[in-house]
Amino acid sequence: MLPPRIVRRLIFAPLVIVLTVAVILTLPVWLVFGFIVGLRLPPPRRRGLRLVVFAVVWLALESAALIASLELWVASGFGGRLSEASHQERHYALIRWLLTNVYGAAVAIFRLSVTIDEPALTGEEVARRLTRPIIVLSRHAGPGDSFLLVYHLLARYQRRPRIVMKAALQFDPSVDVMINRLPNAFVPKKIAESGIVAEISRLASDMDADDALVIFPEGGNFTPARRFRAIRRLRERGLPAEAARAERLDHLLPPRPNGAIAAMTACPEADVIFVAHTGLDDLITLGDVWQHLPEEARITAKWWRWAAEDVPREREAQISWLFDQWTAIDKWISAQKEKDS
Template structure:
């Protein structure tokens, strides 16, 4: 990755200029994408929708960057950015940005997200923000991490922390906003010890309204990745885990290191598991272009394991994590049958 100062000096002005150019030439781009999508069957001609969504995204990027500049100035030219007041304002900015993106996706792609969770008693409802949570989610489909963070902020009033790929810093608003909050970017080929150290750092300082988001699979599901993951387990002599991984039809086997590191660093945290399906068959940009349905529907199932019910030993936690992954896999299979 280029140094941070270089990214800011080049990419931020570039996005601002690109946004102006796109808005001025938008009719031309609408014509281009319309002609490009003529090669698809009529129900799938979605070029205009992609162009419109891209233009809105760029405008929101510029708005977020300008707001970040204002917050930087208000914080004494960056000197007070780490104070709680400014951290809260940055979370509010992320919530505003993602809510606008989500609203645009609802209108442009007819996106609907249905979340099911066990019914809560009044006591459980009142206790939702009395402990931090560690969120363990499957990783599949375009924008799943954005949707998850949006719902944590908007619906559950959590302050999410997340470990992300360093390449996401090429997005200027992500680069500026996320680096001002307790998150972590890790290089593509980062050593596992370095990733676990970042997870431990984030988990160990969580407050009651924080949520640490981890994707134990490490990437989106593909059949090839599944085969490679099973082979790695076999090469490590983890025959039991390899056998259980073979029984997962829709998921990669979970990598337990990050989840266990988070639980050990914050033993008071409840653990929330997230299953979702709907767009998980769209694995590449080409898939999204050719196969995104006219109505994008995502169904999610969340359940919560209180801290007191989380297994204590490492081996027990690994088996427990695989148990939960088997539940998610079975749930996905059932959703695909009924859809």
């Protein structure tokens, strides 16, 4: 159960800073620990040491972000002007700084590489891209996918992401503080789908040309059990055609259309971008990362854009269209895995 916000602010945030100082002061001990534990893990043997180094860097960056967040809170009149545009931009800049440095650390420590296949754009399309909001519909796979997607939206494409996230992510103090000051939404684990759809609609309704609403239509990471339950749910709802299409997906859960449709309805002027990615699909839990992190972390991504005027507007057509795109993503993943095998 998530503690009240006042508890998270007065206990969790300072605790991270204290922990960071303690870890830095005892860093030689942690490095020795990482090296010794790494000897007991499958190759590559340096995995334990690399994870320890990354954890220390993460803690240092998180502490710096929390201190900067406190300074921004004071500068905003002790929170009184946080909703003003200038203070919102400062928080986006802070998140961009944090993610850029975390990404840089991942590149250096884990030899992370991200290859993105982007569509070539004409001059007219480039101009349009700069004057329209976007709705991003992405595959859900592993804990790092949302981080990398948000990083690229902020740093590479100069967008301001809006995301609907699980409330449990607020256990991370920097996420809790910074994201709650911006147009995002945290939803409890057992919230009804209608509540999630309402939050998506709210976030999409006032987007401008710099905004990007990020949605993961699958609702969670792919597992065989979740796939079975999703297909069964479609059949129980009297949707045999969608269930049959879901059975033909090898790597994805079927998309849940209500959130995407709500976003497109609330912001009909937005272009829609679909994002496919693969490479670290099997690293879902911390245990997976600890046991199976490769020597080189490679991620391949592809995205394609639908102009707002080309997006279907009738519900049944939208559902069929979403399944078409999910089928294309699934085939692309299969091709990438075959290429890498």
